[in-house]
Amino acid sequence: MSDLRFTQDHEWVRLEGGIATVGITDHAQTALGDVVFVELPEIGREVVVGEACAVVESVKAASDIFAPVAGKIVEVNAALTDNPGAINSEPTGAGWFFRMAPVDPGAVGDLLDAATYAAFVETLA
Amino acid sequence: MAIPLPETEPLLETPLGGLHRSLGARLVPFAGYAMPVQYPAGILTEHLHTRAQAGLFDVSHMGQAELLGAGAATALERLTPADVEGLQPGRQRYALLTTESGGIFDDFMVANLGSRLFLVVNASRKAEDFARIAAALPAGVRLNPLPDRALLALQGPQAVAAITPLAPELAALRFMDVAEARIGGIPVLASRSGYTGEDGFEISVPAEQAAALAKLLLAQPGVAPIGLGARDSLRLEAGLCLYGSDLDETTSPVEAALTWSIGKRRRMAWDFPGAERVREELANGPRRLRVGIRPDGRQPARGHTPIHAPGGAPIGEITSGGFGPSLNAPMAMGYVTPGHATDGTPLELLVRGKPLASRVAPMPFTPHRYAR
Numbered sequence: 001m002s003d004l005r006f007t008q009d010h011e012w013v014r015l016e017g018g019i020a021t022v023g024i025t026d027h028a029q030t031a032l033g034d035v036v037f038v039e040l041p042e043i044g045r046e047v048v049v050g051e052a053c054a055v056v057e058s059v060k061a062a063s064d065i066f067a068p069v070a071g072k073i074v075e076v077n078a079a080l081t082d083n084p085g086a087i088n089s090e091p092t093g094a095g096w097f098f099r100m101a102p103v104d105p106g107a108v109g110d111l112l113d114a115a116t117y118a119a120f121v122e123t124l125a
Numbered sequence: 126m127a128i129p130l131p132e133t134e135p136l137l138e139t140p141l142g143g144l145h146r147s148l149g150a151r152l153v154p155f156a157g158y159a160m161p162v163q164y165p166a167g168i169l170t171e172h173l174h175t176r177a178q179a180g181l182f183d184v185s186h187m188g189q190a191e192l193l194g195a196g197a198a199t200a201l202e203r204l205t206p207a208d209v210e211g212l213q214p215g216r217q218r219y220a221l222l223t224t225e226s227g228g229i230f231d232d233f234m235v236a237n238l239g240s241r242l243f244l245v246v247n248a249s250r251k252a253e254d255f256a257r258i259a260a261a262l263p264a265g266v267r268l269n270p271l272p273d274r275a276l277l278a279l280q281g282p283q284a285v286a287a288i289t290p291l292a293p294e295l296a297a298l299r300f301m302d303v304a305e306a307r308i309g310g311i312p313v314l315a316s317r318s319g320y321t322g323e324d325g326f327e328i329s330v331p332a333e334q335a336a337a338l339a340k341l342l343l344a345q346p347g348v349a350p351i352g353l354g355a356r357d358s359l360r361l362e363a364g365l366c367l368y369g370s371d372l373d374e375t376t377s378p379v380e381a382a383l384t385w386s387i388g389k390r391r392r393m394a395w396d397f398p399g400a401e402r403v404r405e406e407l408a409n410g411p412r413r414l415r416v417g418i419r420p421d422g423r424q425p426a427r428g429h430t431p432i433h434a435p436g437g438a439p440i441g442e443i444t445s446g447g448f449g450p451s452l453n454a455p456m457a458m459g460y461v462t463p464g465h466a467t468d469g470t471p472l473e474l475l476v477r478g479k480p481l482a483s484r485v486a487p488m489p490f491t492p493h494r495y496a497r
Contacts, residue, residue, distance in 0.1 A: 010126050024126055031128045033354065034169035036448040037424050037455075039477075055477065056126065057425050059168040059448050060354050063126040081423075124128070 004092060005108050006117035007068045009050075012092055013108055019075075020103045022068060023096040024056065024087065027121045032058040035084040040076040041098055047073065049107070054097050056087065069107040071100035139185035140275045140335040148350050156248035158186040161352040168354035172450040175321060175359055176491070179281035180351030181342050188251025189274050189329055192242040192258070194266035201235065201242065203261050206378065206397040208388025214239040217301045217316045219386055221378055222254060227402025228374035229381060230257065232366060234327075236303040236316060243303070243314065245276065245327070247368045275335030279342055280325035280351075280359075282494065287345035288326060295326065300495040309341045317496055321356070322363025322489055324496045361456060362449045364417060364488030370428055371415065371444040371458060379406035380460065382415045413441060413460040417488035418472060420481050423448075425455040426474040432459055433473045433480070440465050443474065449490055456490045457483075 004012045010028035014021045029035070039055040047053045047067040054065035076098045080086060087095035112120065136159040145152060150161035161183065163171060174180055192201060198209040207220035217236035224230050231250040236243040246254045251270075259268045279287065289296040292308045298317040305314050311334045319325040330338050342348055357367070366372050372381055377399065384407065391397055395404055420426055430443040446457030457474075465472065468487050473480040 010128060028126055028128065032126075033163060034167050036169075039424065057448070059172070059358055059450065060162070062425070062427060063128075065126050 004114060005068075005111035006114065007066070007111055008120060009066050011065060011068045013068045013111060015103070015105060015108045018101055018103075020069060020071065020100045020108060021096050022065075022098055022100065024065065024091055025117070026091050029088050029091045029095070032056065032060070032063060034059050035087040038080045038084050038087070038097070040078075040080070041073045043073055043076060045073045047071065047100070065097060067100070068111060069100065069103045071103040073098050074101045075099040137186075139183055140332040141183045141185060141339055144336050144339055145183065145350075150350070150352060153353075155353060156186055158248065160186060161350070162354045163352040164350050166349065168352065168358065169450045171349065171351040171355035172358050174349050175281045175323060175351055175355060176451050177282070178347035178349070179279060179283040179287050179325070179345075180321075180355070181339060181348055182278040182280065182351050182353075182356055183275070183339070184278050184327070185275040185332075185335065186248035187276055188244075188246040188248065188254060189271040189276060190244045190246070190255060190258075191269040191271065192244060192266065193269060196263065197242050197266050198237075200262050200266045201258070202391070202397065204258060204398060205235075206387040206391045206400070206403065207235065208390055209235060209242070211388065211390065212237040215302055215304060217303045217318060221383060221386055222257065223378065223397060223399040224374055225398050227377045227399030229368075229372045229376050229378065229383075230254070230374060232368055232372060232383075234316070234318070238303065238305070238314070243329075249369055271329075273332050274329050275332050277328045277330065277335065277339060277342070278319050278321075278325065279328065279348070280319045280321040280323045281347075282324060283347040284323070284325035285496070287342060287348050291341065291345070298326075298496075300324075300497045308338060311338050311341075313338070320363070320365055321359035322365070322491060322493045323359075324494055358447055358450060361445050361447060361458065362451055362489065362491040363493060364458070364490060366415075366458075367445055376415075376460075377402055377406055377411060379403055380411040380413050380415060410463055412462070414463050414466040415444075415458060415460055416466050417486045417490060418443065418446075418457040418459055418474070418483050419486040419490070420455045420457070420474060420483040422481075423455060424476065424481055426457050426476050426481055426483070430457070430459075431475040432461055433475060434465060435471050435473050435482075440472075451491045456486075458488065461485070
């Protein structure tokens with residue numbers, strides 16, 4: 001399945017074949033504005049839930065990206081180095097940040113579904 | 126990632142609050158006001174639009190005041206090292222309010238309108254500034270704050286073309302000239318100045334006519350609304366200081382590389398607050414100097430980033446930093462010890478604990494294009 005799950009910190013996770021792909025939501029990229037730089041984690045790094053493991057810099061400010069679940073970083077989106085604007089144009093597609101494996105599918109399943117996340121974002125307005 | 130929650134304190138609005146909302150602005154708290162940080166176009170686009178065409182900024186949060194009465198210029202000179210007495214009618218000048226210990230109390234603009242002086246001070250400092258000025262005035266000189274006036278900035282290479290059909294007389298102004306005029310029948314006080322490094326105008330207008338004036342200007346070809354986000358990246362590319370970040374009561378005019386704003390006559394008389402420190406620093410050198418800094422690569426370094434000598438000791442701190450959309454590269458300004466202040470000197474910025482190779486670089490980062 002390729003349904004997205006979400007955190008209250010505005011990350012999304014897509015679990016496919018045991019690998020979790022992580023990025024930031026459309027709401028997050030809108031709030032950030034134009035992204036000009038991304039600092040990605042080292043491949044092989046083990047992270048715990050909620051650990052700051054990447055940084056996204058807009059014209060305005062720097063923001064931490066937190067690991068939505070525990071696991072090991074197995075891949076990063078190197079294309080963002082030359083094209084950080086993909087985070088704005090395709091936040092849940094070409095704008096992905098990193099991939100983690102193995103992850104606990106149950107932990108991914110416990111994250112917010114799309115409707116719950118959308119309702120959460122509404123409360124922030 | 127964490128998105129800051131909006132503040133819940135009641136915020137003041139400028140006379141253009143309704144217009145900002147109708148234009149889709151994102152309003153954020155700034156100096157006690159709800160101000161547009163950006164419009165739907167976004168900071169990057171707004172910045173580049175201002176450099177390519179023309180941008181309209183609401184800077185009504187800034188403090189405006191008149192100083193009236195015989196001896197107003199002399200009275201103001203008790204608080205600033207600028208030459209105010211020598212300021213000709215119809216001319217404006219950048220100036221500092223200094224403290225007795227030689228720090229910078231605020232930076233501001235002063236214009237000579239013939240019958241009176243006109244001041245524009247920072248929003249975050251207006252209450253303190255006006256209190257300080259009022260307390261220093263002799264009998265016969267009066268400070269008249271103008272809270273019922275809005276302030277718009279029209280900036281960019283097409284600013285003059287936008288204003289010419291509405292007020293041809295304003296097109297004749299040169300950089301730092303001021304004049305009273307009418308724009309589409311609305312009485313304004315305009316100066317050929319701004320804080321983006323571009324040609325343009327700052328326009329003081331009665332609050333109740335501000336929205337009409339803004340709409341008139343936005344209707345001109347090439348003029349788009351621009352938020353405070355782009356105003357910040359534009360002023361940093363232009364090498365201009367932001368009070369509270371790059372200047373405060375601990376920084377001296379010499380450290381801030383603003384010695385040029387001290388009048389020649391004042392530098393002979395040494396009769397301004399903090400003159401002793403300024404004189405000592407001019408003679409023996411300051412302990413630190415404001416410089417431009419360009420990080421290698423694309424990673425920005427923000428305010429409060431520590432500056433180190435390569436592989437070595439801490440030598441200062443970034444005071445403003447970000448990404449320059451026109452520069453298409455990161456840029457910063459900060460204070461370093463004088464031994465590391467020469468253009469080209471390698472520096473290391475400690476960003477999130479990791480050294481970022483950088484160099485001292487000349488400012489402005491993008492050339493000024495004033496109508497001199």
